[in-house]
Amino acid sequence: MGRYALKRVSLMLVTLFLITLMCFVLIRMLPPAELPMNDPHTKVVQARREAAGYNKPYLVQFWIFLRNIFTKGDWGVSDVLYFGQEVSTIFVSKLPATMVVNLYSIVLSIPIGIAFGIWAALKKNTITDDIISTFTMALISVPSFVYAFVIQYVFAYKLGWFPFLMKQGTDWFSWAMFKSMIPAVLSLSLGVIAGFTRTTRAELTEVLTSEFMLLARTKGLTKVQATVRHALKNCMVIIVPSIFGEFISILSGSLIIEKLFSIPGVGMLYLNSINGRDYPMFMLLTVFYTAIGLVAAIVVDISYGFIDPRIRMGSRK
Amino acid sequence: MKKLMAVLLIAVLVLGTVFAKGMTENQQTATTTTAAETTVQFDSTKEYVYKDSVSTMATNWNPHTYQTSDDSYPADFIRAGLYTFLFNDESRPVEGKEPYAGYVIVPEMAAEMPVDVTEKVKAEHPEFGIPESATAGYAYVIDLNPLAQWQDGTPINADTYVESMKRLLDPKLLNYRATDYYSQSLSIAGAEGYANSGNSVRKVNSADGEAMDYQIADLVKGADGVYTTPEGYVCYFGLNEGYAWLSGNALSLYNAYGYVPAATWEAISPLADEDGFVPVTDESIAILFGFTGSADWGFETKEQLGYYVSYDFSYPEVDFSTVGIMKTGEYQITLVLSKALAGFNLLYNLSSNWIVEPKLYDACLTESEGVWSSTYNTSVETTLSYGPYIMTDYQADKHMRFEKNPNWYGWTDGKHTYVDPYDGKTYTLYQTTAVDTQVVAEAATRKLMFLKGELMGYGLQAEDYDTYRNSEYCYATPSETIYFLILNGYKDAIESREAADNFDTSKYDLQTLTILNFRKAVAVTYDKELFAATVSPARSGGYGIIGTAYLYDPETGSRYRDTDQAKKALCDFYSIDISKYASLDDAVASITGYDPVTAKALYAEAFKEALELGYITDADNDGVCDQTIQIEYSMSSDSDFMTRTINYLNEKMNEVTEGTPFAGKIVFVKSAPYGNDWSNKIKNGLADTVLAGWSGSAFDPFSLTDLYVNPSYQYDAQWFDATTIQMTLTVNGETLTTDLRTWSDALNGTTVTIGDKEYCFGSEIADVNTRLDILSALEGQFLQTYDYLPMLQNGSMALLSQQVYRVVEEYNPIMGRGGIAYMKYNYDETEWAAYVAAQGGELKY
Structure with a gap:
């Protein structure tokens, strides 16, 4: 049973990784929300997107995403719903x-x-x-x-x-x-x-x-x-x-x-x-x-x- | 004897001292008593809670970054502007106004009204670039309220204002609200440069569609054939840029609607980058000018190509000392503006505030990968108040609570009072001890809670109007928009539609709609109030082009619709003989917009004209039109409102046309759902009517005239050219004749030539009565086109709890009904609970 559980957990982690990767790539393939010109927030969001590697290959973007999670616990900052606030904080509070x-x-x-x-x-x-x-x-x-x-x-x-x-x-x-x-x-x-x-x-x-x-x-x-x-x-x-x-x-x-x-x-x-x-x-x-x-x-x-x-x-x- | 004298003297001195002391004490007591009598203090042991609900809760009320009206909700409670509005009452009367019919602007976080120091600053600080010719309106000294402090007792002084502005404009923070202080009316000198310091942007060459930063002739051709500004900034034509010259629209939009010739677009679009910017070269100039200089586009000049230009611009690195805000005393700042601003507009712009608590603000900033985020004003812990209330609880998407701020100066400064018109006594503002706000997303739940006494207000839904619209607790709030029924008059388009293969001219007709008598008949077919009551009970009948909420004089709150000029314009349009009424007000009150007798006569007249013109037939000579006049309503999407509207229009049309040649022969039909294209269908004559409206700044009814004479905005631009209609007015004894567009331009500040003289009737240039004469005359002219038939005055209705009452019942476009500051309570919380229980837990409204 122990070995079985370990095997299932390992497979689960692989599955989680693959699903996350797929979702991440699909999301990044979508056109990002339009940003109005001459809006100061546009610059902020663009800067965030730049930092998240939006103009880089998808795997590099995914690497940045994982790196921020594992090194800083940083899941990103809300761009729309709770502008500028950490999404993990919002999620945990709810x-x-x-x-x-x-x-x-x-x-x-x-x-x-x-x-x-x-x-x-x-x-x-x-x-x-x-x-x-x-x-x-x-x-x-x-x-x-x-x-x-x-x-x-x-x-x-x-x-x-x-x-x-x-x-x-x-x-x-x-x-x-x-x-x-x-x-x-x-x-x-x-x-x-x-x-x-x-x-x-x-x-x-x-x-x-x-x-x-x-x-x-x-x-x-x-x-x-x-x-x-x-x-x-x-x-x-x-x-x-x-x-x-x-x-x-x-x-x-x-x-x-x-x-x-x-x-x-x-x-x-x-x-x-x-x-x-x-x-x-x-x-x-x-x-x-x-x-x-x-x-x-x-x-x-x-x-x-x-x-x-x-x-x-x-x-x- | 000496001893006796000494004793007597001492006794006199002692008695004198005691008496004098007693006198002083008595006098002080009297003063206190007098003060206590003048301002009635609310019982501090009682609790008065304003129980509010919102659909969406604020998530970020940082004054530097908030975006939505939901986010600005806490601002009224925890912040205050440098200046504020108070009702005109017996203690601060406004000349010529009844109490509570207007307002006064008074210093709030400021100590005094601003003092204009333009000349002084111009001489001492040439770096701010105040124009040499300017003598006023560019620089102000503002003395700050020394009593103001944060809720924790930290004083608010000049440093707070300067440091806050420094953070607001900080180029690395990229704050959303920074542009409020340089791109709008209140434009602080150097603010734009500092906020963008070291950044590159692509700027439009003409921000307002009038002045250009660079003329086409000034551009310099580079070695690569691309034109730059003399400073070397590369220039572009922006195909997707919404230029002010095009009323904020982009060329690509005009192309989408077929205004740009295909050949032009095919030639220029391949030259554009992925964002739609085409470098300005001889080739792109030739292509674009080939179109803009043509008859199709109104023969624009080559110089006017500059209105389609954007250019790269790099802001130089500057420091905060270049920004026009200076500490000139411990409690004094000097503001220097880049655009002149004075009077009401200055004070109105300073009725909001930019200050933040610098230490807390800095503690809330975080940086990640060069991008800064702030949690300032996103929770109780990150919020410091300086207004009448402090935030005591906040739960995202759930609840927030505000309680009285014990450190607010307004409780004791004696200035925050009002005279209650019901009892004539003076009270301190803000009887409410706490504001408790919950998220209640469903209207049905809000209604139940309101009826249970758990909410202070309930905005009526469509199904509630029959029950509650006549309740004494129901308040109607008008808004700016007038909805009019736009009637198609585009003959070419109508002829094309009738020529289509699937259009049976033996059964249907569209052209009769263009006959003036027919349009006049439609205009008097409907009772506007009945229409409003039937299709949209929160609204009321609309009679003019300009609605009831517009103020022509914001300093006193005077409304355009209350002026004699506006009333006469309506009486003229609706053919009301003023001499038959006791007063002009009575004459206006008699207008319903409904005159079936006149309508029947006009339909009969229109029938004859349509027969003569061959639009319709009467083959059997029975005096009844053979065709049905089919009026297609341009619908964005179908809804119950649409169905009610169409049904009402048809029902009343049938009633009025009974016995006329058009009996049962005029039918309104719904179009296909056109989505956002509904307005283009109307503008191009591809649909025949729609209920639509404009709204503008509530303080500037004059600017609305542009919407009816400027083809960029007009719904009827294809069949009504305002430059071809002449209007004669007598202004200051001079009889002036010019076209409607020119009148409108002159009214809105453009210097125009009439005859051989130049005139301008803009704000602060012409006297207000002259401007009102022109505005009302233009309104009359627009109504006479019968392109726009006013139907509805927009508004909303809400019930107010029996627990409270409003000191002012009449709605004021600026102050509303006084808000929380003027809210009075019939019951405190304990009494209210008992009252609700006594009513069986279910209140009747």
């Missing part, structure tokens, strides 16, 4: 808000989603299953910003239980902050809950009809014991990787939800950096998300071995 909101969402969604999925599977083809399945389909089909508006209107405006917007500040784990995040967390969670419910129900339904479950019951286990000890464990091979999939979305944030609840996160940053052609910001975000995606893939793969001992990673046989 990541916690996205992570915390989505973390709460995941923490809320997984147990509820799995619980509903189990319930629906155990009550398969009953009215309970029908109701849960209908709600699941409805929640999956409707975009999260629709719930967001409804939640904001009902809970913040009509009932006044929660504030309209996420609280300002960086006290991420205070009660006031948590309370202010609830509408956003709910908006994000409903779809995720539905997703987990559907996945769990589908897997569990299938497992519950397996022969080994019949064997478990015949050897004297109660239905609950058989479900928890055997059926659910089998389902986890599918459910756990999807949890990691959700983890990636934790970091990417949600554009609409962040906008609606005024969450100062990274959700809008990626889109704005593309629209605003703020290439230093875009490169940082690209490298970060690529790295997160690759790490998540390794973790998912390795997790199979822990969840199901029959799966052996890197085995020569």
Whole structure:
């Protein structure tokens, strides 16, 4: 397992390097944002581009890019969105808000989603299953910003239980902050809950009809014991990787939800950096998300071995 | 006895001293009491928070580098100009103005009004190049407010101003706002040279389209055949350069629209480098002049080729001592300008400020690969205030908060007061104790928060107007633009369109649109206020070419539309008989732009003319036009607004033409979405109408006339030549006749020849009444073309929270409604929370 993990990490680094190189070259091949003549900022941006080697071969430019990262931790300076400010500082300042909101969402969604999925599977083809399945389909089909508006209107405006917007500040784990995040967390969670419910129900339904479950019951286990000890464990091979999939979305944030609840996160940053052609910001975000995606893939793969001992990673046989 | 006398004397002295002391104390108390009575102090234990929202939060409010209006948001709270605007009230009345109908300009960070020292500086500092003939307007001594200090108590003195300017113009920092101090009205001597010291730039030969740096005849041909300036700077024709001579447009744009002959472009474009610059050679001169000197381009002279020239220029290395800002006292600076500036314009330009805290500023600078960046004014830690508030919290893209600056001189200097028109008492400005601003991106959320009492204002959206436009808390704010319906009058283009194979002249007609009576009829077909209420409720009806927000005298805030001349121009155009009304105001108030009786008569008249001209037919002699007059609306992109507009135009047209030969025969149709090409379609007669408008400087309505006489700007240049229309006016007892273009040029400062005499009616040259006479006469002439039918006065509407009220309800183009300085509170925070709860948590507006 250790060698396998090492090999995967090595491959991941190579992949990350190649993706970064490709993105970098493609971005530098694009025409840079036009600079108005006789604008003093034009001179500043031109000077920055000169320093970044814009008039040099792409590989030299890439070398300068890597050199600045590894020797100075310098990912560049924002040309458009946060003029003159370091993109890494901006990014780091925005990541916690996205992570915390989505973390709460995941923490809320997984147990509820799995619980509903189990319930629906155990009550398969009953009215309970029908109701849960209908709600699941409805929640999956409707975009999260629709719930967001409804939640904001009902809970913040009509009932006044929660504030309209996420609280300002960086006290991420205070009660006031948590309370202010609830509408956003709910908006994000409903779809995720539905997703987990559907996945769990589908897997569990299938497992519950397996022969080994019949064997478990015949050897004297109660239905609950058989479900928890055997059926659910089998389902986890599918459910756990999807949890990691959700983890990636934790970091990417949600554009609409962040906008609606005024969450100062990274959700809008990626889109704005593309629209605003703020290439230093875009490169940082690209490298970060690529790295997160690759790490998540390794973790998912390795997790199979822990969840199901029959799966052996890197085995020569 | 002596002892008794001594005791008595001592007793008298003691009593006298005590009495005198008591008198002094009593007098002081009385004075204090008087002062306390004159200015009402707000209860300092109460909290008054202005809860604001923005769609985009400021990211950089450094006065040297900020770019957007979002970034300038904190400036009103944390900074102050050398001079500021205060409302005209009982304590500072403006002659001839009702209280709160105007404003006064007073020293703020300055101690006194600027003193003109042009003659003195000209004699003592010839290095600043003040023209020999100049006697005023080039140099000013400004005494600084000695009470001003940074929020940490550091004094702000002359050094602060000089050092800040030095950093602003520092050539290595390349600050975005540096050009504000040399390329605009306020141009500090030597600022351009220092800001560009040692740099090479490519300069345009004529920055304003009038004066040239070098005449063509002055250029020197080099050995390689390329012309240079006498100093040796290489000259170019810039094909992609937006020259002032071309109203900021580039030759390549004219080529794109087919104005430049293909042969010319094919000959000159291969000579250009990748940026579109063609070296000036005999060959390029011959090619370009072959076009600009032709009839197609208006027979320009060879000398006028200089307007298409750019040249490389290297700024010599200079130091900061060459810049026209000097410390002439601990609290005194002298500003030397390269262009004369005086009066309102000088004070207005000095109502913003360039100062930064030098130590903090320098600490925020970083250099990488020769490029400098600054984090000054990007966070609480890098922000020092000297205004009424300090920044206490900032979270990027989320929240900012400002609280009262205890070190602001304005709380105690007795100058920052106003008289409340509601109770006649005097108050200190800025009752607001804190400004709390959040990013709320969605209008729907803003509305809910506002109705919950969590925001102070809410800008109405289209769906809100029916509900809130008549609310007592709703405020309308006009802006400069008038939107008019432009009517196509380009006969050649219309004939070409009708001649196209796919145009069925038996069913449709376009030419009738060019008949004057038809255009007059359209002009009185629509009720402007109803139109505004239907298609764009935030706006109001538009009646003239010049909108209601323009000030002809910014020193007093007097508006053009309020003048008798402007009112008469409207009455003349709308055929209002002033003698039938009690006053001119009543006559103007009666104008709706809607006269169905006259419209029907004009349509009938137009029908006869169109028949005679053969534009339309009436084969069955039923008195109804056989063709449909199809008016294509030049649309940039489709929208609900477009649909509402077209539907309204058609609906009202059908109502008014009922019973006329054009009943049901005039139809507005949407064009294809033309994108940015919509204006070219109109200008070239390829579409027939559009709702469009101009806006200009709110302080200069006079300059708007150029937009209607200058082919570079005119929408109707292809069918209206302002040089062919004569206008006669009596000016100072002289009867003068000349064309509209010449009148406009003279009004805007050009010396023109009328008859055999020279005249100029520019600002500060002619008296304002003469200028108003000319402006209103020109406006009347432009309206009489019926090329532009005024429809909408641009504006917006917003609700104001019940927690506050405005001291001044009428909008002022310069001061708005007083902003945060004049905001008064009906409830403090505690009272407001109780009030909102008492309303069930949902407020009614």
